[in-house]
Amino acid sequence: MPVRPGLAQSNTASVMSAEACRQQLDARGLTFSFALPVVEGECAIPLPVRLRSLAIGDKSIAFSQAPVLDCRLAERLADWIGNVVEPLARHHLGSGLAAIESGPGYVCRKRNNQATGKISEHAKGNALDLAAFALADGRRLAVRPADQPAPAVTGFLAAVRTTACGYFLTVLGPGSDAAHAEHLHVDLGPSTRSPYYRICQ
Secondary structure: OOOOOOOOHHHOOOOOOHHHHHHHHOOEEEEEEOOEEEEEEOOEEOOOOHHHHHHHEEEEEOOOOOEEEHHHHHHHHHHHHHHHHHHHHHHOOOOOOEEEEOEOOOOOOOOOOOOOEEEEEHHOEEEEEEEEEEEOOOOEEEOOOOOOOOHHEEEEEHHHHOOOOOOOOOOEEEEEHHHHOOOEEOOOOOOOOOOOOEEOO
């Protein structure tokens, strides 16, 4: 897939090839489709993919909103969900995942929907907001439950949030700030302090 003219050289220099992306996502059991490269003002994704589902054994976990993400974030997300979140659901709740309820992934906007300031990682396809987990037994677990959850649910959500910090560079959720009161935000945006600096709140 060619990169459209106009992308900054710093972006195109590190773009994964479409074939390499396909191999990485196929190996992780992701069902996806390539989307057109995004070039919208400051917003850009050289190699976006639209996620449909993640296969684990003979079962499939749907991405209900079919989010559009950069290929590298899609790869990391599949690793985390398949290797950590799904086993955590079985351990704490006795049921595997059926679906991930999320935002759209790509949105061309500033951070926290402000009129000015830095561009959001969502504008690079480099972030995803998770709102809820649907279980195979029919239960739906919101990242911010409406009622006092059972201890097993509390344990699962806490473990999901803690383990996300090992896979992503920024993790923000309920209690971190008003903008993330209802969902868990994960992204791979590098910090200006250090490429290894993590924000986990």
